[in-house]
Amino acid sequence: MDQFILQILNGLDKGSAYALIALGLTLIFGTLGVVNFAHGALFMLGSFCAVTLSKFLSLSHKVVDETRTDFLGNPLQVDVPYVHDWFGVATGDAIIDWAVPLSIIFAIPVMIGIGFIMERGLIKHFYKRPHADQILVTFGLAIVIQEVVKYYYGANPIPTPAPSAFKGSYDFGVLLGFDANAIIYPYWRLVYFFFSLVIIGAVFAFLRFTTFGMVVRAGMADRETVGLLGIDIDKRFTIMFGIAAAVAGLAGVMYVPINPPNYHMGMDFLVLSFVVVVVGGMGSLPGAVAAGFLLGILESFASTAWAVSNLPGINQVIIYLVAIIILLTRPRGLMGRKGVMEE
């Protein structure tokens, strides 16, 4: 039982990332009809927003320490962050320590801006082109983005830890009456899960309870009619692209303490997120979220020692296996709408 709960918890944080990326993907598909293979790159760019701010806050000047030497035997040049000079050591360290949460403020405008540029600069030229063209151009864009990131940040993962207040893990086992260490779960993964719930809730509320959201939903259902009513639906869809980019970016920002980011991390999530979108139903926002969590939890169960020893390789194929079963029984996915991708 304890292992069951443990794997559900494990699946939740993985599912959170899948759900957030898939939410943005399906939002773009539902509004613009574009299959955006660069969405994983947006997740990665969000992570590098956190890396960038972390590096920015740690910007230092050199102070020579005559008592110590560097690897060449020269007097050691010690890095002293500017925030130490400006705010004192304790406050400066606290600012650096909280770089990841602070990055949320930094990442939102940056990612919306990147989304705008991407949509206006490139993707809008492919609205009327076949999906194959859209996939090719966005996949190419993703490769360009990741190579640019690699050029500036290198190929190695960059450690960007969570604030020290969130280090360590919580023992759910004791809380639920199991043995100590039976169900442990890192604090930051809990934070990530609740953060994703907030973001998902905010996107749904925005679409459900605002006039802007209502128009967008109407446009998703019948773009032509909304246009005939004199509403500039294209402008709203561009804004939605920016919002989808910000959602992916925020998912990336908060993910960096879980796994140190590298230039390739977007691609690692991209394919699985597309499977999530298809399983959830193309263009269905609740479907994307539900499928994200479902597949995250299934993947987690399939990675247990028991599953791997009894069904070797199951951890690598489980998502695709489930996707095949769901698509065979429900060709439009879990919550797919009739008419989407069926022309």
Place this chain on the structure above:
Amino acid sequence: MSKSNFSRRGVLKTGAIAGAGLALPTYLRADSHAGFTNAPGDSEVVLGFNVPQTGPYADEGADELRAYELAVEHLNGGGDGGMLPTFSSQVLDGTGILGREVKYVTGDTQTKSDAARASARSMIEKDGAIMITGGSSSGVAVAVQALCQEAGVIFMAGLTHSNDTTGKDKRANGFRHFFNSYMTGAALAPVLAANYGNDRKAYHLTADYNWGYTTEEAIRSSTEAIGWETVNAVKTPLTQTDFSSYIAPVLNSGADVLVLNHYGGNMVNSLTNAVQFGLREAQANGQDFEIVVPLYSRLMARGAGANVKGIFGSTNWHWSLQDEGSKAFVQSFGTKYGFPPSQAAHTTYVQTLLYADAVTRAGSFNPCAVAEALEDYEFDGLGNGKTLYRGDDHQCFKDVLVVKGKENPENEFDLLEIVEVTPADQVTYDPNHPQFQGGALGTCNPGA
């Protein structure tokens, strides 16, 4: 009746001209009369540096390339000479190799066997490289080594740690300076016993590919020999990024040690996840829970940040070594590039010097003469103390470093501290050891 236009004189003339025409390009190629592939001319010799310039190990590849450029500079008489003055063999005099200026071409392995073979083949066939060296993966090393054997050139392996490179996949034209999984196990086990005791239960997470298997086998074998019990060993996909599903059950498995048979991005992520799940602070079986990372790379450890603190592992070489050779290399590399070299840089620099030295001692670029000069060759002054290039399997035997993640690093390069220099005798094994059985060295192929 038809009339033939062929005359005896015409056929002979045409045949002679055609024969001469066909023979000319072959004759002009030096290797035809030298008897081996890509024999150099009188003025220069071309070496092929095959390193990952793209892909996940690109930073390690870049460091290898820096070391190669430094080696070429030193061989051609430039710079401060690096390890040339400390090398026990003093035949290299800064005039290139056998009087020929050293030139080089580079290839990108992409850390993919097929891409690495293609780039090596291109350097051999198009650029005339007489020796191929480099790489940051055992899969790549084994693939390129086999290609070099077929092509008749020497392969001086870069960073490759799998037993198989000089075990079941060894080749007569291939040589490895880097240490291997067996040596890691042999060096690490006594240190683990001294620090964590003999009554331990280990849980292995192993990268699901060749290097992972040989490393798990080596560590299991050596730790079980000191009394440890292996509770479980789980294979993890090479493409895995989040290891939480694999790590979460560890604490409740009865194990009190987690061995991460992972390298590169896998190691960074699995170690980060393990620390997140509180394994460093946990207790199991009445003892502190411990983590072991068998193969450390400083470049990779940087990605794991503070998570490496206090964790034991092994490494081929470290810039903080205080022997004359290591100090000279660190000085030379650090002055040129502004930071200390990695173990990958060290092994590739040394391999280049060893090749040049072997050619010089043999007095020939013929791969078979070079191989003969390298086999059972003992040298010193290149870091790691006295070293033997064993003839039976073309594996170097030298001291192995057991390291630990440093608790209080003084700078960004100061991530590991050496806790023990394990003597070469302690990590030497029989060529027919079970972990290295299968395959045969074969005979040297000079190509042509």
